[in-house]
Amino acid sequence: MDLRRKAVAVISVATLALAVTPLVAKAQECTGNKPKGGRYSTSAELYFARAPGSEDKEKLYQQALEVLEQGFERQPDNPRNYAMAGQAYAQLNRFEEANAAFTKAEEMWSCYGGYIDTLRFNAWVPAFNRGVQYNRQGDIEEAVASYRDAWTVYAKLPQPMLQVGGIYSNIAFQTQDAEARDAAYVEAIAAYKLALQALAGRPERLSPEDQQEFARAAGFNLAQMLAFQERYAEAVEAYEVYLELDPSNVDAMANAAVVMVRASRQLEAQAEEMEEGPEKAAMLASSDSLRMGAVEYYAQLRAREDLEADEYHNIGLGLLQIDMAAEAAIAYTRALELEPYRVNSLEQLARAYFSAQNHDSLAVVAQVLVERYPLNLDNLALLANAYRELEQFDDALAVLERREALDVQVTDLELEGEEGVYTVYGYLQNLKTEPDVEVELQFDFYDDAGEIVATEAVTVLTPAQDGQTEFSVSTESVALISGFAYKRAEPAEAETGA
Numbered sequence: 234m235d236l237r238r239k240a241v242a243v244i245s246v247a248t249l250a251l252a253v254t255p256l257v258a259k260a261q262e263c264t265g266n267k268p269k270g271g272r273y274s275t276s277a278e279l280y281f282a283r284a285p286g287s288e289d290k291e292k293l294y295q296q297a298l299e300v301l302e303q304g305f306e307r308q309p310d311n312p313r314n315y316a317m318a319g320q321a322y323a324q325l326n327r328f329e330e331a332n333a334a335f336t337k338a339e340e341m342w343s344c345y346g347g348y349i350d351t352l353r354f355n356a357w358v359p360a361f362n363r364g365v366q367y368n369r370q371g372d373i374e375e376a377v378a379s380y381r382d383a384w385t386v387y388a389k390l391p392q393p394m395l396q397v398g399g400i401y402s403n404i405a406f407q408t409q410d411a412e413a414r415d416a417a418y419v420e421a422i423a424a425y426k427l428a429l430q431a432l433a434g435r436p437e438r439l440s441p442e443d444q445q446e447f448a449r450a451a452g453f454n455l456a457q458m459l460a461f462q463e464r465y466a467e468a469v470e471a472y473e474v475y476l477e478l479d480p481s482n483v484d485a486m487a488n489a490a491v492v493m494v495r496a497s498r499q500l501e502a503q504a505e506e507m508e509e510g511p512e513k514a515a516m517l518a519s520s521d522s523l524r525m526g527a528v529e530y531y532a533q534l535r536a537r538e539d540l541e542a543d544e545y546h547n548i549g550l551g552l553l554q555i556d557m558a559a560e561a562a563i564a565y566t567r568a569l570e571l572e573p574y575r576v577n578s579l580e581q582l583a584r585a586y587f588s589a590q591n592h593d594s595l596a597v598v599a600q601v602l603v604e605r606y607p608l609n610l611d612n613l614a615l616l617a618n619a620y621r622e623l624e625q626f627d628d629a630l631a632v633l634e635r636r637e638a639l640d641v642q643v644t645d646l647e648l649e650g651e652e653g654v655y656t657v658y659g660y661l662q663n664l665k666t667e668p669d670v671e672v673e674l675q676f677d678f679y680d681d682a683g684e685i686v687a688t689e690a691v692t693v694l695t696p697a698q699d700g701q702t703e704f705s706v707s708t709e710s711v712a713l714i715s716g717f718a719y720k721r722a723e724p725a726e727a728e729t730g731a
Contacts, residue, residue, distance in 0.1 A: 263344035268313035273304030312341035323356035357387035391428035398424035425455035465496035493527035542571040558588035574716020592622040605718035640666040662701040673722035
């Protein structure tokens with residue numbers, strides 16, 4: 234079962250205004266060196282006053298910084314010089330140095346916390362907004378650099394690392410290079426963890442609602458990245474943390490079950506390589522615990538009445554993976570109640586009945602499969618198996634002879650639809666006929682009620698023997714199409730002359 238990628242999107246953060254309200258200072262007993270005036274801070278203030286809007290802005294901040302750096306040596310007990318230097322460093326985009334200066338100022342005067350927090354946030358805003366603008370322009374490298382600058386100077390807000398995580402997640406999903414993809418996963422995981430670290434401090438500059446929404450975004454996406462890296466045990470923990478925030482989220486519950494199964498299998502495989510003893514026993518116990526956790530999640534999902542066909546189908550896939558074939562059959566049946574002509578759910582329902590050795594039900598479903606999708610070796614094999622187990626040997630033999638007679642096979646059928654255009658994609662495999670033979674297939678398209686709403690034909694040329702060729706057939710429909718069936722058109726008989 235694949236992980237559902239319907240992730241909570243990284244929140245789109247609008248450009249923030251520069252004017253901010255300082256945090257309310259909390260009463261406390263101050264310790265350390267109290268900020269004071271002096272020639273260095275006074276001179277720097279003059280440069281600060283002239284800088285905004287000036288063509289020489291950068292030069293003025295550099296001059297202010299040179300004065301303040303003299304104050305570090307000649308007035309080393311004045312934290313005000315460091316606080317102002319942090320502002321100047323930030324204006325010059327020297328964020329590591331800005332962070333160090335702000336940190337020094339706070340260390341020197343304990344009551345500087347609220348003031349320095351505001352200075353840091355004031356430096357954070359333009360850096361973050363630059364990241365937003367670069368991101369919109371598609372300049373990913375500069376966007377990431379700006380978001381990291383914002384984080385460096387103010388690590389109490391999650392937005393920069395949420396955005397960095399989103400950027401690297403997209404890179405991971407889009408790249409075909411395995412090494413680059415793994416590197417992107419690592420960067421995304423690190424970014425989401427930092428975002429959650431900021432949220433753990435319950436930042437006062439975010440409303441409780443925003444804190445929860447950002448935590449959901451970071452938590453879900455972190456869990457996905459860990460799972461895609463096959464770090465299943467960590468992914469389980471991340472999904473469980475997420476589900477504390479959003480306990481009814483179907484995708485998270487389904488994904489948590491998937492990674493629990495995979496983590497269980499990882500532990501089981503590791504245990505097989507170990508000698509008998511307490512460590513192996515503990516590992517197998519952990520594996521069993523994870524499997525039972527997956528069973529519990531699937532039980533909760535199966536009990537719901539508000540799921541879509543896709544969700545019931547995925548539940549069935551997961552249940553098959555943990556050898557709960559009878560329960561999987563129930564999930565596929567629920568999917569087919571919503572979309573009766575859903576080909577993949579019908580195929581999986583047959584496999585579930587096969588695994589559960591429910592031969593009566595398998596015969597019924599396999600008959601439907603063969604009627605709707607007749608050119609498929611697996612469907613015919615399932616039907617023959619059901620007849621054999623039911624001791625209907627003549628029927629089983631007839632199906633096997635029909636299977637042996639197939640000269641072509643149609644496989645991997647998928648239906649996609651968008652804006653009233655529906656397309657079936659599939660493959661035609663040449664089993665034992667000549668290449669370049671025309672095979673005409675007639676497709677009937679059905680709505681959820683099982684009514685035919687469109688019929689289209691497609692002609693496919695056979696590839697070389699044992700080869701396969703992709704084909705598609707499309708139709709337009711204002712009615713919702715949820716499934717299809719096909720049949721092979723018989724070749725027209727040649728007309729004979731008088």
